[in-house]
Amino acid sequence: MRVFNLPDLGEGLAEAKIREWYVKAGDSVHVDQPLLAVETAKAMVEIPSPNQGKIANLHAKTGVMVQTGAPLISFHLDEVVEHNQATVVGQLSHSETILENEPDIKPKTAMSTYSKRVQATPKVRQLAQSLKIDLSQVTPSSPHQHITLEDVRAHAKQNHPPLKATANRDIWLRSIPHTSEDLHGARRTMAHVMQSANQQVVLTSLFDDADITALNTPLDGKPRFRGLTLKLIRAMQDACQEMPALNAHFDAENLQRHLFKQINLGIAIDSPQGLFVPVIQNVGSYSDQVLCTKLAQLKSLAENAAFPANLLKHATITLSNIGTIAGRYATPIVVPPTVAIVAVGKVRDKLQWDSITQKCCCHFKLPLSLSFDHRAVTGSEAAYFLKAMITSLAALGDT
Amino acid sequence: MKAITLVEAVNQALDYEMSADESIVLLGEDIAKNGGVFRATLDLFDKFGAERVLDTPLAESMIAGIAIGMASQGLKPVAEFQFMGFIYSAFDHIISHASRLRNRTRGRLTCPVVYRAPYGGGIHAPEHHSESTEALFAHIPGLRVVIPSSPARAYGLLLAAIRNPDPVIFLEPKRLYRLFKQVVPNTGQALPLDCCFTLMPGDDITLVTWGAMVYETMLAAKQLGETQGIHCEVIDVATIKPLDMEMIIHSVQKTGRCIIIHEAARNCGVGAEIAANLAEHALMSLLAPVQRITGYDTIMPYYRLEKHYMPSVNKIVHTAQEMMEFV
Numbered sequence: 041m042r043v044f045n046l047p048d049l050g051e052g053l054a055e056a057k058i059r060e061w062y063v064k065a066g067d068s069v070h071v072d073q074p075l076l077a078v079e080t081a082k083a084m085v086e087i088p089s090p091n092q093g094k095i096a097n098l099h100a101k102t103g104v105m106v107q108t109g110a111p112l113i114s115f116h117l118d119e120v121v122e123h124n125q126a127t128v129v130g131q132l133s134h135s136e137t138i139l140e141n142e143p144d145i146k147p148k149t150a151m152s153t154y155s156k157r158v159q160a161t162p163k164v165r166q167l168a169q170s171l172k173i174d175l176s177q178v179t180p181s182s183p184h185q186h187i188t189l190e191d192v193r194a195h196a197k198q199n200h201p202p203l204k205a206t207a208n209r210d211i212w213l214r215s216i217p218h219t220s221e222d223l224h225g226a227r228r229t230m231a232h233v234m235q236s237a238n239q240q241v242v243l244t245s246l247f248d249d250a251d252i253t254a255l256n257t258p259l260d261g262k263p264r265f266r267g268l269t270l271k272l273i274r275a276m277q278d279a280c281q282e283m284p285a286l287n288a289h290f291d292a293e294n295l296q297r298h299l300f301k302q303i304n305l306g307i308a309i310d311s312p313q314g315l316f317v318p319v320i321q322n323v324g325s326y327s328d329q330v331l332c333t334k335l336a337q338l339k340s341l342a343e344n345a346a347f348p349a350n351l352l353k354h355a356t357i358t359l360s361n362i363g364t365i366a367g368r369y370a371t372p373i374v375v376p377p378t379v380a381i382v383a384v385g386k387v388r389d390k391l392q393w394d395s396i397t398q399k400c401c402c403h404f405k406l407p408l409s410l411s412f413d414h415r416a417v418t419g420s421e422a423a424y425f426l427k428a429m430i431t432s433l434a435a436l437g438d439t
Numbered sequence: 440m441k442a443i444t445l446v447e448a449v450n451q452a453l454d455y456e457m458s459a460d461e462s463i464v465l466l467g468e469d470i471a472k473n474g475g476v477f478r479a480t481l482d483l484f485d486k487f488g489a490e491r492v493l494d495t496p497l498a499e500s501m502i503a504g505i506a507i508g509m510a511s512q513g514l515k516p517v518a519e520f521q522f523m524g525f526i527y528s529a530f531d532h533i534i535s536h537a538s539r540l541r542n543r544t545r546g547r548l549t550c551p552v553v554y555r556a557p558y559g560g561g562i563h564a565p566e567h568h569s570e571s572t573e574a575l576f577a578h579i580p581g582l583r584v585v586i587p588s589s590p591a592r593a594y595g596l597l598l599a600a601i602r603n604p605d606p607v608i609f610l611e612p613k614r615l616y617r618l619f620k621q622v623v624p625n626t627g628q629a630l631p632l633d634c635c636f637t638l639m640p641g642d643d644i645t646l647v648t649w650g651a652m653v654y655e656t657m658l659a660a661k662q663l664g665e666t667q668g669i670h671c672e673v674i675d676v677a678t679i680k681p682l683d684m685e686m687i688i689h690s691v692q693k694t695g696r697c698i699i700i701h702e703a704a705r706n707c708g709v710g711a712e713i714a715a716n717l718a719e720h721a722l723m724s725l726l727a728p729v730q731r732i733t734g735y736d737t738i739m740p741y742y743r744l745e746k747h748y749m750p751s752v753n754k755i756v757h758t759a760q761e762m763m764e765f766v
Contacts, residue, residue, distance in 0.1 A: 130564030130742075132477070132617050138442045139589055139621040157695045159723035186723055211763045214668025 041096055044113045046106045049078070049085050056080045057105045067095045075113065078106075093117040160187040171196045226314030226345060237375045240292065242414040245371040246422050249405040250275075250433040252387065256404055263404060265387060269307075270331055271436050272359060272384060277303055277324055279428035280357065286425045287357045289377035290416035297379070297416050306355030306378070307338060313345040317375075319355045360384070368407040379416040382429070383409040406433065442620035448590035449479045449555075449611060452597040453517065455627050457487050463601060464509060466493040466502060467519030467555075476521045477557055477616055503529035503554065507537050510552040510606075517601060523558035523610060524567030537606040538581030549604045553597070557613035558586075559651045559702050560749055563742040570739045571650065571703035576608045577680040577712070583607040583632060584679040588653035590621040592677060595630030603632060612651035632678050635686045641670035644759055645690040647713060648700040649676040652750060656700050659755035667756075669763055679709050684716045691717055695726035696762045700750050705733040727765035730758050 049056055056078040063075050069089045077086050096114040100106050158175045160168070164187055168175045171192065178195045180187045223231055255271065256263045280287040280303055289298045303324055306317040318338050323331065341347050358381040360372050365386070372383040385407030392403045408429060412422045443451060457463045465471075465480055465487075471494040474481035484492040495502050499520055506516040520526045526533075533554065540550040560569035576584045585600055585607055587593035593611065600607040638653070639660050648656040653675050660671035672690050676682065691697045697717060699710035710731040717729050732750040740748050 129568055130562035132562055132613065134617040135619055137619040139591075139619050141591070141622065157692060157724045157726070161723060162725065165726075211667065211669065211760075215666065 230315045244414045245411045247369045250430040253403045275429045275432035278432035282428035283425040285421045286380035304356045306358035308360035309342040369409045379413040446616040448594040452594045499529040503532035506552045510550045517553045520556040523556040558610040561614035599629035614651040634683045636675040639673040641672040644696040691721045692724040727762045
């Protein structure tokens with residue numbers, strides 16, 4: 041038990057009146073916790089706890105005047121483990137934490153295996169940054185292997201690869217769990233081709249629906265459209281004949297366009313490895329049966345991601361069937377030097393008022409999206425092309 | 440084997456070396472019968488007797504002077520100053536004589552004395568008990584300045600300091616005296632007095648520190664690694680003078696970034712010396728300006744404010760993040 045007496049709260053103040061107790065007997069308190077407020081001749085003062093422990097007894101009630109030096113509070117002190125730390129001043133922190141054994145205390149051994157950073161002064165680094173040059177790509181000319189300002193300027197005159205991801209972003213990336221992989225194969229090619237195409241082409245897109253109700257051959261009451269890809273190819277053939285401007289190559293450098301009679305149809309095929317666009321040369325020369333076989337072959341090649349390089353070249357126009365999963369319209373990217381691509385969405389049914397029979401009936405609509413390079417194709421050329429495809433698809437059902 | 444505290448490791452090293460070498464004498468205020476203000480010399484009086492463990496009057500100048508006399512005549516004194524803040528009256532002896540004895544006598548006399556002193560803040564002590572003035576000694580040619588930061592390094596470095604033929608200022612970070620324990624085999628194995636210790640390897644940023652700040656720096660390095668993916672290389676300088684710049688430069692050439700963390704005031708601190716060396720020898724490798732996190736250029740405040748004076752884990756973490764984003 042420790043008794044705490046009212047200390048002198050000013051200079052020679054004889055007494056203080058208790059205004060409020062913040063604690064009661066039995067409370068646990070810590071050092072510096074306010075215990076009570078007292079009023080002296082000079083001011084209201086809060087008295088903090090001098091100890092850690094439990095309050096045993098309050099020696100005076102609220103409103104009572106207490107003499108300086110008279111008992112105020114009794115504490116049961118917390119048992120403190122005594123350490124023989126002896127110091128006459130201050131308090132040493134104490135813990136039982138065990139440090140691991142010393143790490144490598146022969147530090148010089150580690151020094152043989154390190155890779156030096158690129159050697160360059162801050163001035164050189166600043167120049168490199170402003171010119172967006174990756175210093176690791178610059179060959180130092182100085183005998184000390186330092187990159188000089190001249191080295192950076194010389195490098196800038198050549199074609200330099202763009203600066204890598206900034207350290208900033210790199211650091212953020214490290215702070216969240218993720219997996220990283222380098223793109224390769226078809227996925228890498230896709231990244232290159234799409235980026236370059238997007239930079240070059242003046243892309244414009246046109247959307248419409250083809251009515252393919254006539255192509256429906258229902259099975260067990262469900263609609264079914266057999267050989268739709270084949271029919272789309274035939275419709276594109278018809279459309280190309282109507283509007284040859286879209287079955288063409290555009291030469292931006294010489295401002296020329298090359299119109300083709302023959303149709304080499306690129307067919308965009310998704311695979312887990314990325315996007316492939318194999319080409320069926322001169323589609324018009326094949327019978328329906330042969331074309332179906334060829335399409336089936338392409339599908340199986342895509343699954344193995346094993347297209348021979350010559351199969352991926354010389355498309356004159358492209359067809360992309362995006363619609364088997366979801367999605368109605370899209371803005372597919374035209375890959376130069378071709379000037380047009382058709383994307384096909386998911387078939388949907390639609391109630392339509394027939395003014396002749398005066399009835400509502402169900403029609404099946406096939407969404408078509410035509411993207412074209414507006415440098416080489418006019419808007420009306422594209423519209424005629426799309427119209428020809430729609431007409432052709434509707435007519436194909438009748439045959 | 441029992442794990443021991445840093446102050447117990449000091450005691451263990453003194454005990455080991457006094458048993459091995461009869462020329463070693465301890466002197467200081469209250470170090471004999473009382474065992475020292477922090478108990479660094481506990482039980483040594485009982486074990487080695489009054490001739491080898493001497494209680495001195497409260498006169499730091501005299502302690503320093505007697506030790507030099509002993510050292511020049513074949514003894515190996517280990518003198519204790521109760522606190523580093525009391526050492527200034529001993530400066531004349533240490534700077535005018537201890538550091539110069541070898542040079543003055545053209546090598547005929549050496550001065551194998553170790554001046555031990557607890558240093559640094561963080562223990563709620565009054566004025567004169569919390570400063571870090573290692574830079575004052577590091578500036579003086581002829582002195583070695585050694586600062587351990589773990590029980591194992593306290594043991595190994597103190598042995599090396601005692602065995603060294605020239606004067607060594609051995610500063611013990613008293614905040615760490617009992618903050619943790621470590622298993623320290625009592626093998627008499629000394630550590631080198633001329634090299635830094637890499638406590639944690641890393642590629643992104645070099646954290647250079649010593650004394651009690653090693654504790655905060657390691658906490659910050661772990662936090663940076665675990666939460667930010669920033670991998671710090673932590674170097675405990677340990678021997679402030681002579682400075683092992685080779686190792687620090689090597690590390691900074693690898694990481695390209697360096698923060699120096701010390702508790703002492705910033706102006707003309709040892710951090711400035713390290714930064715200057717990096718500017719001379721590692722400039723080409725730097726990806727960001729070298730940073731110092733230090734105490735302020737004020738008198739070490741009374742203890743209610745000392746926490747604010749000393750570099751914090753948060754400050755280190757924040758500075759490291761800023762440096763990583765510099766480029």
